Each structure stands twice: as structure tokens, then as C-alpha cells.
Amino acid sequence: MKKSISYFIEKAADWLFRKRSPALMVFRAGVYLLPLTLAGGWAVSIMYKDTERTLSLGYQSSSTAQFIVGICLIVDVGLMVLGAVWEYQRYRDEKKRNDKxxxxxxxxxxxxxxxxxxxxxxxxxxxxxxxxxxxxxxxxxxxxxxxxxxxxxxxxxxxxxxxxxxxxxxxxxxxxxxxxxxxxxxxxxxxxxxxxxxxxxxxxxxxxxxxxxxxxxxxxxxxxxxxxxxxxxxxxxxxxxxxxxxxxxxxxxxxxxxxxxxxxxxxxxxxxxxxxxxxxxxxxxxxxxxxxxxxxxxxxxxxxxxxxxxxxxxxxxxxxxxxxxxxxxxxxxxxxxxxxxxxxxxxxxxxxxxxxxxxxxxxxxxx
Structure with a gap:
């Protein structure tokens, strides 16, 4: 079990950081932009209250902002899927050549x-x-x-x-x-x-x-x-x-x-x-x-x-x-x-x- 987990982590690290190819550049772009997109869509709300006063800070994005965030989310996921499929195709073609x-x-x-x-x-x-x-x-x-x-x-x-x-x-x-x-x-x-x-x-x-x-x-x-x-x-x-x-x-x-x-x-x-x-x-x-x-x-x-x-x-x-x-x-x-x-x-x-x-x-x- 430990070996399987280590193997998975090593391969994931290769995909995310080590290996170099145009396909993986596209995939990584989607991975790196996804957290930023999700962060942009969060509603922020902070409240402080004691016996004498109440302090509240809130943020709620508009429907337009939410629409833009949705588009960005689709683009990010699309980049990840495109990069993954492209890299798999590249890997398969390379393996076919290397087998010869x-x-x-x-x-x-x-x-x-x-x-x-x-x-x-x-x-x-x-x-x-x-x-x-x-x-x-x-x-x-x-x-x-x-x-x-x-x-x-x-x-x-x-x-x-x-x-x-x-x-x-x-x-x-x-x-x-x-x-x-x-x-x-x-x-x-x-x-x-x-x-x-x-x-x-x-x-x-x-x-x-x-x-x-x-x-x-x-x-x-x-x-x-x-x-x-x-x-x-x-x-x-x-x-x-x-x-x-x-x-x-x-x-x-x-x-x-x-x-x-x-x-x-x-x-x-x-x-x-x-x-x-x-x-x-x-x-x-x-x-x-x-x-x-x-x-x-x-x-x-x-x-x-x-x-x-x-x-x-x-x-x-x-x-x-x-x-x-x-x-x-x-x-x-x-x-x-x-x-x-x-x-x-x-x-x-x-x-x-x-x-x-x-x-x-x-x-x-x-x-």
C-alpha cells in the first residue's frame, strides 16, 4: 500500500513539476489558475461583536462577477482536460516509436x-x-x-x-x-x-x-x-x-x-x-x-x-x-x-x- 501511494505521489509530482512538454504546460496552466478562479468566487464575511459594539465586513460578488468566474472555471477545467488528453496522446505516440x-x-x-x-x-x-x-x-x-x-x-x-x-x-x-x-x-x-x-x-x-x-x-x-x-x-x-x-x-x-x-x-x-x-x-x-x-x-x-x-x-x-x-x-x-x-x-x-x-x-x- 505504501509503495502504491509513493508511486502515485511520484508520478503526480512528475506531471505537475518535472516533466517538460507543451501538453503539460497547458495542463499546469489549468491547475495553477483553478485556485485563483475559485478564490475569486468566494463570498467573504467577517464579523466582530462585543458588549459595546458590532463590526461587520462583508463581500458578495455580483451576478456578473459570478458569471465571469464561471467562464474562467470552465476554461481552467478545459485546459486541464485538454492538457491531460494531449499528454496521453503524446505519451502513447512516443511509446509506440520507442517500442521500435x-x-x-x-x-x-x-x-x-x-x-x-x-x-x-x-x-x-x-x-x-x-x-x-x-x-x-x-x-x-x-x-x-x-x-x-x-x-x-x-x-x-x-x-x-x-x-x-x-x-x-x-x-x-x-x-x-x-x-x-x-x-x-x-x-x-x-x-x-x-x-x-x-x-x-x-x-x-x-x-x-x-x-x-x-x-x-x-x-x-x-x-x-x-x-x-x-x-x-x-x-x-x-x-x-x-x-x-x-x-x-x-x-x-x-x-x-x-x-x-x-x-x-x-x-x-x-x-x-x-x-x-x-x-x-x-x-x-x-x-x-x-x-x-x-x-x-x-x-x-x-x-x-x-x-x-x-x-x-x-x-x-x-x-x-x-x-x-x-x-x-x-x-x-x-x-x-x-x-x-x-x-x-x-x-x-x-x-x-x-x-x-x-x-x-x-x-x-x-x-
Missing amino acids: KKTIVIEQRGLVDTSDSPLSEFIKNKCSWPVESIVNDIREKITDNVISRPDVALARVNNLKMSLSEKTAQSAASDISIAYGGVSPVPFTFYTGYLLDDESQISVYDWDRDVGDWRGLDDVDDGEQFSIEPSSIKGNSVVLAVSVSYPVDRQAIASVFTGLPVHYLSLPQLDRNNHWSKEKQDRLSGQFLEYCKTLLGQGVGHIHLVLASQNSIAFRFGQAYDKRNLPSVSAYQYERHQPVRYPWCVQILHEAGKKPSVIQTEFKHVA
Whole structure:
């Protein structure tokens, strides 16, 4: 019984104060004006009497005033009925639309355990339609933040496309929205964006390490752009090193990629929290794409990508990478405490019949 009363009070409060819609504005106007109308129609009478005197104050409205009050009362009740019916119709139409909608949440778990705060639960609090989850979990292949079997993890990433197709097969494309977030090794995150680039609009989220929860890309764009250090050496195969959150390891790059031309893209301020603007990410991914096109124009056939960035940036760069026109690409994993600091990569070749694969680095070790 108490729960029923609490539920009724909560819903009544939503209707009267919290929810926003034109229909509820009309309904509330009727509710708020009704007491004033009733007060205007009251007859006021006050009398004070003692042994010596009698004081009387009275008010009785005229028939004209009563007629006006009656009209106002009808208008107030009419506003309430109109607002209630309109809101019910709006609610029914919205529910009908929402019954068709579905959000597919793709969450990659790897370097940080986010299982206590699933991205799907975060998304459910933001929408009123069904939410389904695809979790790509490679944590059992990671020991002390070092991935032991990248080939097995890559196979799981490859399954994302099929899992997504299964969940969207029975729905119209216009009714499906996709949310992505994760904390995963850069090569897999980049490849995931590359893999999903032709899907419908994807909302990207990232893990906020400061608060231990998910967050959307909701900050204001600070206008930062990449500064570019091109290489004067030409070659069919080049290294493109991009610094966003941390500086890339230039010593390791010089040692591991011996003899290859190296091009650097760097933000002026390297910080783990410099990526929370969608507009900024769109601009940086566009700048990244344009520079890859520049390399293509110089005759480059393969790009070795070294990327020091947050998860969402790596995903957006993967989305931006044009698989039909740009050179083939290898995205490298960085392991600071290993003899070879770039020990493996996900190699993506743009040749018929060639599937992405994990390649172990066979270059010179770090000095």
C-alpha cells in the first residue's frame, strides 16, 4: 500500500513539476489558475461583536462577477482536460516509436575492469527504449596489463561484426542506434573503429579514470590541432607517430623501426583529459585522415601507426581511416617494460583475401 501511494505521489509530482512538454504546460496552466478562479468566487464575511459594539465586513460578488468566474472555471477545467488528453496522446505516440527503437551497446574490456559499471547500464539511464549489450572481454588474456595472446583477442574482435549483425537483423536501420566504449589495447580499439566505420551513427563514450565511470564526449572544443613534424626521407613504408595523451617513445621508435621514415603528429598539451570534446575529436580525426592522404600522395604504400591516445581517440581514428583508398596500416602495441617496446601490431592489408592479423615485431631491440 505504501509503495502504491509513493508511486502515485511520484508520478503526480512528475506531471505537475518535472516533466517538460507543451501538453503539460497547458495542463499546469489549468491547475495553477483553478485556485485563483475559485478564490475569486468566494463570498467573504467577517464579523466582530462585543458588549459595546458590532463590526461587520462583508463581500458578495455580483451576478456578473459570478458569471465571469464561471467562464474562467470552465476554461481552467478545459485546459486541464485538454492538457491531460494531449499528454496521453503524446505519451502513447512516443511509446509506440520507442517500442521500435533499440540501442546496441558495444563495450570492450581489457586494460581496466569495468564490469562493476557496465556501459549498458550507463546508457539505460539515458534512454527509454530497450538496450542490448555486446561485451568484448579479453581480460583473461592480460596479465599485469600485458596481453599474452593478442591473436586470440583479435579473433574475438573480429566476431563483433557478426554479433552486431545478429542484433540488428530484425530491425530497420532507422530504429537502431549504436553506443561504443571501452578500455582496450590501442591496436584492437583502432581496428574496432576500422571494422565498424560503415555502421550507422555511433555514439562514443570513454572511461573517466578520475571518477571511475563512463562519460560522454561533452566538453567544449579547445581548438587544439596537431603540430606536424614530417620526415624528409621518402619511402614506400613509413612510421606515423601520433601523440595525444602521452608522448610517443621516440627512442624506441628509432630503434624498433630502424631505417624507416618517421612522421610525427603531436598536440601542444599532452594530457589524459584533453579528449572530452566530440568536436575536437572530429577535427583531430579529420586532420589525421588528411595527413594519411598526404602520405598516400607521396607514394606511401604502408603506414606503421604508433598511437599514444585515449581509447575513444583510437576508435575515432580507426573510423576515419579510409579502407578503400588509403595505404594499408599496422597499429602497434606499446609495452614500456619489455625489451621490444613495440612487440606486436594488428596488420590490416588492403589486398583481396588478406585478413587482419597479429604480427610479432622482428626489428632491432630497444637499446
